[in-house]
Amino acid sequence: MKVSQPSKISLTRYIACMLFLPAIWLCLIGYRIQGVHCEYRLGNFDVSPLQSVTQRQYNLMRAFPLFLMIVVVGLVWLVAYLAGIPIR
Numbered sequence: 416m417k418v419s420q421p422s423k424i425s426l427t428r429y430i431a432c433m434l435f436l437p438a439i440w441l442c443l444i445g446y447r448i449q450g451v452h453c454e455y456r457l458g459n460f461d462v463s464p465l466q467s468v469t470q471r472q473y474n475l476m477r478a479f480p481l482f483l484m485i486v487v488v489g490l491v492w493l494v495a496y497l498a499g500i501p502i503r
Contacts, residue, residue, distance in 0.1 A: 428458055435460060438480045445479030446472075 432439075439455055442462045446453040449472050452465040462476070495502055 432457060432460070441480035441483060442476055445476040448479075449475065451476075 439460075439462060443453060443455060446462060446464060446468075449468075451468055451472060453462050454465055455462050464473075468476075492502060
């Protein structure tokens, strides 16, 4: 996994990238779980694989943040339900 920085980036794009950074990290982890080497350049909104990937690997990388979010929300809901905290 390689993170490189371009020479010049606008402040607005930099802030937007920082907001999306958790999702980008999850995409990087999704590729690394599959054993695919990839890179992320600060200022881009996408992770670039350094080797060729199949459509299945690409789809799994894209869906990994969503699957993880569903699991986390489900666990929070389950804990709140078991603790008796009302969920509206």
